[in-house]
Amino acid sequence: MFNLESLVRENVLKMKPYSSARDEFKGTASIFIDANENSLGSLAGNNYNRYPDPHQRKLKEQIAAIKGMEPGQIFLGNGSDEAIDLLLRLLCRPGKDALLNLPPTYGMYEVSANLNEVRIDEVQLTPDFQIPVEQVLQAVKPETKLIFICSPNNPTGNSIQPESIEKILRNYNGMVVIDEAYIDFASTPSWTTRLKEFPNLVVLQTFSKAWGMAGLRLGLAFASEEIIAYLDKIKPPYNINEATQELALKALEQQEQLKFMVEEIVQERTLLEQTLPTLKQVLHVYPSDANFLLVKVTDANGLYKFLLDKGIVVRNRTTVPGCEGCLRISIGTLEENQELLNAITEFETQD
Template sequence: MFKLQELVRPNVLKMKPYSSARDEFKGSASIFIDANENNVGSLAGGTYNRYPDPHQKKLKKRIAEIKGVRPSQIFLGNGSDEAIDLLFRMLCTPGQDTMLQLPPTYGMYEVSANLNDVQLQSVQLTPDFQVPVEEVLRQVKPTTKLLFICSPNNPTGNLIEPERVEALLRNFNGVVVLDEAYIDFASEPSWITRLDEFPNLVVLQTFSKAWGMAGLRLGLAFASEEIISLLDKIKPPYNINEATQELALQALEKEEELKYMVEEIIQERELLVQALPTLEAVLKVYPSDANFLLVQVTDANRLYDHLIARGIVVRNRSSLPGCEGCLRISVGTLEENQQLLQAIREFR
């Protein structure tokens, strides 16, 4: 039986969150001399001399409308990495608790575990990059607080089968973090539609991929109101700056443009899926539900260097378990993809 209060660190349950000037004042006023801001103005122009809304109310309201959730089920972070780090700090006592990940997968789970002095457990994905549910449940310890699943998975690109995710949600009494950074490129719906069904579920998403806003560093966590309230309690008071909030609100008014961008990327992805296997250096192209492809080649190190020499940067993932001899290739524009194919065609 999942009981969040029994998982959260006792000091987190007891602590009082930082109270900012904008938290303490409710209502309207014409003169604000409460937060030690520069009331003369800002060299950046606009109202950037004022601290941003610490609770991102307007932005959360708009996201809630688009995603079909309640604003109280949304946490906004400085990239998804902030939400990952705060989940460790919220749940895991350093030097005592444990997290479980499923390599090959996104490297920040391990970095955050090491940073927070949390013991790392790893259960490798199956040869077709699915979760071995029974083995995961066998490896769970009483101290295992967090389980990270990336779907679509980075660097393999595939969705994790829903029945496997559900089996873990129903049988693991810790928090299951489902990282959906690439979900906009997939054919399956997001797990945010089932938040109310699973109180131990946290879904991570981002504005960095489909929305094309990687430079703004805006990540999202969707979860129960209880989990979100704890994340809000321990976050820095002004973690999302005013410019990011403004630009994100502007972007959210362009849902139709988002659809066209995603369709273009998927179309280019499928063209690469067809073209890459015809090249002599390519051994296998793995199925992808993301905006990148995992490609097994004859000599990953030499091909990587060959592409670098031609001004094309891909990611060499051949050192990861299960990804031997593989490059991860992001889907580019039509012109970029044609240059990539030509460069690989010239490789000997």
């Protein structure tokens, strides 16, 4: 049975969180001389001389209304990477505990684990990039505190079979983190709809992909209020700046436009999926529920360099186990995608 307190590091259970000036004051006031801010104002304008709301209340209320959950079930981070790092710090004792990784997958799970001196155990995905569930459950050890599952998966693009994830959730008593950075481009429902069913579930999402706000660095974690309370306890006090909160609220006011952008990206993805296999250089285009395609080609390194020389930057994934000979190609505009196709055709005609 899942027991959160038994997973959380003892020092975190005992620690007293930092109390900011904005935490200690409640009510209304006209003079703020409590936080050592510059009361003369900001050279950047607006109210940027003041510290932002450390709990991002307005933003969480808006997100909660859209997602159909309570604000207390939402953690906002400086990108999803902050949530990944804090989950490791929350649960894993350096040099003692472990996470279970399922490569090929997002590289920051491994980077954060190494930074926090957390052992990385691995179970390779199957050739069609699905989870070998029995192998995963057999790989779990007493010190395995977390399993990261990226769905839709990066760099492969496919969604993970929900029955596989559900079996892990029901048979593993540690934390299961489902990274849904690309969920807006998929037809499958988000796992946020099942948070009440699984107390050991954390779902990560981001404003960086479909919302087009990568430059603002705003990530989300959804979980039980108990898990979110611990993340709030250990986060930096002002981790989301005022400008990001303001612009995110502005974007949420235009959420109806999101579906049109997603539809256009998915349409362009479909066109590339259909056109790329007609090129001689392309051996296989893997199915994708994301805003990119994993493409197996005859000469990944040569094509990658040729595209760079043309000013076209893709991601070379050929050194990633399971992705040998593959390039990861983000879906661009109609014009960008056509330039890509023209460049690949030109590469094929070289002597």
